[in-house]
Amino acid sequence: MELPQFNPTPGNDSASAADHQLNDSVARIRVLVGDITSLDPSLGIDAIVNAANESLLGGGGVDGAIHRAAGLELRKHNQTLGGCPTGLAKGTPAFGLEKQGIQHIFHTVGPIWPPEDQSEQEQAAMVPGAPIDDSAKLGYTYADTLLASCYMQVFALAVQHNIEHLAIPAISTGVYRFPKPRAARIAFGHAHGHLLRAEIPNKITFVCFSEQDAAYYHDAINTRGQWMVSRGRI
Numbered sequence: 001m002e003l004p005q006f007n008p009t010p011g012n013d014s015a016s017a018a019d020h021q022l023n024d025s026v027a028r029i030r031v032l033v034g035d036i037t038s039l040d041p042s043l044g045i046d047a048i049v050n051a052a053n054e055s056l057l058g059g060g061g062v063d064g065a066i067h068r069a070a071g072l073e074l075r076k077h078n079q080t081l082g083g084c085p086t087g088l089a090k091g092t093p094a095f096g097l098e099k100q101g102i103q104h105i106f107h108t109v110g111p112i113w114p115p116e117d118q119s120e121q122e123q124a125a126m127v128p129g130a131p132i133d134d135s136a137k138l139g140y141t142y143a144d145t146l147l148a149s150c151y152m153q154v155f156a157l158a159v160q161h162n163i164e165h166l167a168i169p170a171i172s173t174g175v176y177r178f179p180k181p182r183a184a185r186i187a188f189g190h191a192h193g194h195l196l197r198a199e200i201p202n203k204i205t206f207v208c209f210s211e212q213d214a215a216y217y218h219d220a221i222n223t224r225g226q227w228m229v230s231r232g233r234i
């Protein structure tokens with residue numbers, strides 16, 4: 001899908017440099033449809049992200065697929081980690097996935113959307129009186145903040161482990177029911193923000209399980225000028 005072009009201000013060197021950096025940051029992000037446990041090794045992906053639960057001991061969805069592919073060694077290793085709170089992340093070796101060139105798995109625990117209990121829902125609103133459903137402004141619910149935290153934690157691990165190419169599934173959008181277009185904006189927004197400031201990882205690939213899921217990411221990218229908080233250009 002075509003990305004909108006930026007229009008550098010002619011004759012303004014610093015504006016041109018800034019635009020170049022912004023274009024470059026978006027160009028380092030890819031969206032791919034597939035199974036995150038069987039990516040083509042020629043992509044050079046050296047770390048993948050797991051959408052785990054707080055036990056870190058495996059489950060369904062992408063977590064189940066990653067545990068199956070990595071093998072029982074991963075579960076044994078994770079039994080020593082003491083779990084992981086929602087919004088945080090922990091890194092492990094990739095065990096059985098190492099033969100595909102993957103060295104690390106970054107397990108992160110996304111938020112459940114929406115909390116089923118009304119009083120929990122009220123607590124989940126970041127701003128008093130703000131709606132707590134998908135009509136809430138992006139960033140106004142506690143779940144938005146927790147999902148953003150997952151991405152920031154994962155990027156911090158990528159920097160720590162000097163990752164070249166990081167693959168990330170759509171955290172929280174399966175069993176945990178986070179609205180997919182909203183989650184795609186949070187994922188892209190934070191990836192873009194990180195890549196603007198950091199050289200590591202060099203590339204980020206969002207791995208979607210269906211064409212429809214990928215379309216949410218393409219839409220988030222193509223419409224970023226409309227929904228991202230703008231401090232000048234994005």
Ligand code: AR6
Pocket residue numbers: 034035036037051052053058059060061062063064065110169170171172173174175176177178207208209213
């Ligand atoms: N590769 C890429 N994406 C996948 C794959 C795969 N192999 N399998 C599923 N997806 P989910 P969550 C997509 O439910 O919502 C687990 O039981 C899927 O289509 O895996 O964060 C954990 O143990 C969806 O878009 O994770 C937790 O208990 C996305 O991955 C709970 O589910 C995330 O769906 C976590 O729920």
